[in-house]
Amino acid sequence: MTTADDATPTCLARPLRAPGENPVACVVARGVDGRPAHAAALRFYWGPMDCGKSTMALQMNHNHSRQGRRGLVTTRIDRSLGPQVTSRIGLAHEAIEITDEVDLRALVRNAWADGVRVDYLICDEASFYSVQHVEQMAELVDSYDVDVYAFGLATDFRSCLFPAAQRLFELADSVARIQVEVLCWCGREGLLNARVAGGRVVREGEQVVIGDTVDTGDLRYQVLCRRHHRAGDLGPRPAIAEG
């Protein structure tokens, strides 16, 4: 989608919509300085496993699309291991799998070139993205006027920040801890994800190893309060059933 007007762009903001293409949504209004009157934003929603991040991501997508906005849903290494966002309460949505090679800006530009509007991105499992991806999210907001809503874990099984999560904390316009409480076995609020192998808390290993919070094999994750994460105490829950 190249026109003569594109030769000297002052801004990479989304192209104007075709006449009649969604009369509900308005073209971005710009002030005399050319800046969008309604600025896009980068928002990061974080919480431990099982706190409903993917559910919220899909709800966010639903709410925006119902208002006539169009977005892309992306994920990385969803527990379903398919190109979709799945939530533990049963929701699912097709998603674009983000690999190191994917450039989020190119994703949006290509969609625009195909005539597909993109008003926002829903980035699930964002803590598994690269730091470069987070930089691209910021550029999408600042130069393309695309809203980016990122959802993910803050910390890994050692209670250390994921690099992408750290960058999101640094760059996001807003950061919010998801308010659905996940409880440790002791009843305190669950804060940290413990990696469990052979019935014991593991503290060394690769930062990203796929597992779920239900027993699916040798490795699983369990949300614990800080006290019990530090102590490595998995509580009275029985160890992994022997197969």
Ligand SMILES: [Zn+2]
């Ligand atoms: Zn506890």
